[in-house]
Amino acid sequence: MNTGLLLKRLILAVLTIAVLLQVSLSLVESWGKPQIQSRLELYQTNLLLHAAEGQSLVTSGEEDLTAARNALLGDNPFENAQNQYEQVLETAQTTQSKIIAKLEQLSSNKDVATSIGDELAKPQMQIAPIDEVPMTSQQRKQLQKSLSQTEQLIDELNVRLGLLQAQQGKTEVAIQTWNELIEQETLESTAPATTPSAQTAAVLAGLWHDPPRILPDAESKIQRNLDSWFQYRALLQLYQLQQRQDALLSLQAQEQQRAKQALLKLALISAIPGIGGIVGVGLLLFLLGQWLLQGERSLLATNSDMPWDTPWDGETIWQVLILGFFFIGQILLPIFILPIFLVVFQLEPANFTVRMQAFYILMSYVLLAAAGLGVLYLSIKHFFPLPEDWFQIKFRRKGILLGLGGYLVALPLVILVSLINQKLWQGQGGSNPILSLVLEGQDTVAIVIFFSTACIAAPLFEEFMFRGFLLPSLTRYMPVWGAIVTSSLIFAIAHLSLSEVLPLATLGIVLGVVYTRSRNLLAPMLVHSLWNSGTLLSLIILGSGGS
Known part of the structure; x- marks a missing residue:
């Protein structure tokens, strides 16, 4: 065999192994990453919420939009939105459990490696102790980062889920959702309500409490930590409690405009x-x-068994x-x-x-x-x-x-x-x-x-x-x-x-x-x-x- 040809095939073989390894690692890494589909569904749900809110804000001359809204939104848009958020929350919690299990597995492997290393490090052996390999350390950092992001997502979902519950008159359930979020952070930190989600949950729990409690900087925290329909719904509750009629009318006018845009986008x-x-x-x-009727003369059968002339x-x-x-x-x-x-x-x-x-x-x-x-x-x-x-x-x-x-x-x-x-x-x-x-x-x-x-x-x-x-x-x-x-x-x-x-x-x-x-x-x-x-x-x- 020609030496040049042999060398070429050897190089191709090495590159193939490297490519297969890299592609396999990339595919495995993608396993722990979220699909964008869940986020797309939440974005679409937010549009549905805006459009649904527009049903209660219909003014004279806009009744013709009602049929279009009903066709796109269905009978229970807020309940459907809650179900969607609950599904995403369940998926996020499952992901959280998997990451925690993986971290525990890595920690267990490290403990085993350390004990083996201690045994091998005895003076008569003259062998350095086995330490955790760099790949495992990198995996742990990546998993911890993913865990932090997942926990943040879960908190944000719970804040929004509480607003959907409150919108449907389930006030006690909503307050419980927010309080559980606050209590969870209190268990994990000496300073309660330090994350944006926990601060927002405290504000919302106060607004829907009986009697209401309006916390300091409530408006700025809502505007900073909430968006889309959720920001509108929280501000609506705040302005109603504060009896700020001008701000309330302006907010509803803006939401009416968003509702029209959301309907068009949907x-x-x-x-x-x-x-x-x-x-x-x-x-x-x-x-x-x-294809069934015409067989070989059909469009699907055209060139269906005709290979290319490959040189x-x-x-x-x-x-x-x-x-x-x-x-x-x-x-x-x-x-x-x-x-x-x-x-x-x-x-x-x-x-x-x-x-x-x-x-x-x-x-x-x-x-x-x-x-x-x-x-x-x-x-x-x-x-x-x-x-x-x-x-x-x-x-x-x-x-x-x-x-x-x-x-x-x-x-x-x-x-x-x-x-x-x-x-x-x-x-x-x-x-x-x-x-x-x-x-x-x-x-x-x-x-x-x-x-x-x-x-x-x-x-x-x-x-x-x-x-x-x-x-x-x-x-x-x-x-x-x-x-x-x-x-x-x-x-x-x-x-x-x-x-x-x-x-x-x-x-x-x-x-x-x-x-x-x-x-x-x-x-x-x-x-x-x-x-x-x-x-x-x-x-x-x-x-x-x-x-």
């Missing part, structure tokens, strides 16, 4: 998956019916996938190149604004795409000219229609899988970090950059790699359907969030079917772009409803 959020999902189900049934072998596929995507994206860029860039320009990511974070993510993705496509080109240039149906992007009507149809079919399928997936993971498993930044960072320039990354750069590069190269290459070794499934799983795993594997694999299968039937990369690129655009649009609308 309608927009519901329209895309609602109408699109219904059309998608109809289209999916039509395609299945056509390279599995080693080239291996090289492009490991070196051109995973090694560069998971090791070279994040561990070596980008940290050096930050040191050279004396930048600290912790101090980045949302706009800077957006630009940093775009820059990172452009570097990944450029390097990945460079590796792809160098790996296959020896096989030029390629057969006609490789990497084609044709701006034709058929490709556009297949792209739109693929997006509509993907909506009900991915939503259904996501609902099942959420039950399986119970709010854990991590999410794409870009989603959180878009949800919380309502900056116009940042949003434009995020759209450029997610809706232009990602569809172009990822479809080129996973559908344009990987899927057709795999048809050399397996049936077309097998290549679609395999490339979809790799595509899903590449996003490094356990909770997203099933939904993204489902989306990947739709993308693969669209591409194999069209033989035009424009179609899956359009599906991918529309999907990311719809997701980001929903996040922007939800994020803007937090005030």
Whole structure:
């Protein structure tokens, strides 16, 4: 065997091991992170609360909005909101228990290691005692940080849950919820009510107490520690007790305006998956019916068993996938190149604004795409000219229609899988970090950059790699359907969030079917772009409803 070829394969093997280790660690790490879905549901619940409050503030001439409100909110919006918050609270408490159990396990392991180390450290052995490995220490720090964040979330949820209980006339239950939070902190600290949640709970318990007790700085603590409908409801109670009529009227006028905006936002959020999902189900049934009736002449059967003429072998596929995507994206860029860039320009990511974070993510993705496509080109240039149906992007009507149809079919399928997936993971498993930044960072320039990354750069590069190269290459070794499934799983795993594997694999299968039937990369690129655009649009609308 050629020495150069042997060395190349050895390097690829080492890189593969490093990539598998890094990807596995990233997936395991994502297991302990919360999904963004729970936060999205709470943001949507907050919009529902604003819209529900608007029902009691309807003025003459606005009765026409009542039917729309009833259709979107249901019969018991406040009870539904309470149920939603209780579900998220239960998930957070489960996460808290798991973290505590893991910390106890690490402490137990440390005690065992210490006792073994003491035994080995006897003079006659001349061996240094075994200490806790650095990875365990790092794990403990990360777990303690996660525990602190989870406990803070639980306290915030209990404060809001009490307000929902009070809104429904369950005053005694609400006061008990707030008092338990205050008592819990008193047990853990010598100074009671020091956290924002405990201070807010004390203020709220006083406002709903019989007789009421208005604590000092009650208004400023409510404005500082509460937001959205919860701030409105607490201030409403305060102003009513203080008999501040002007402030009360101003507050209600502001809430009426928020209620109208919330209703519009809820309608927009519901329209895309609602109408699109219904059309998608109809289209999916039509395609299945056509396939059953027409067989080989149906759209689904087009090119379904026709492999690509692949001039390279599995080693080239291996090289492009490991070196051109995973090694560069998971090791070279994040561990070596980008940290050096930050040191050279004396930048600290912790101090980045949302706009800077957006630009940093775009820059990172452009570097990944450029390097990945460079590796792809160098790996296959020896096989030029390629057969006609490789990497084609044709701006034709058929490709556009297949792209739109693929997006509509993907909506009900991915939503259904996501609902099942959420039950399986119970709010854990991590999410794409870009989603959180878009949800919380309502900056116009940042949003434009995020759209450029997610809706232009990602569809172009990822479809080129996973559908344009990987899927057709795999048809050399397996049936077309097998290549679609395999490339979809790799595509899903590449996003490094356990909770997203099933939904993204489902989306990947739709993308693969669209591409194999069209033989035009424009179609899956359009599906991918529309999907990311719809997701980001929903996040922007939800994020803007937090005030």
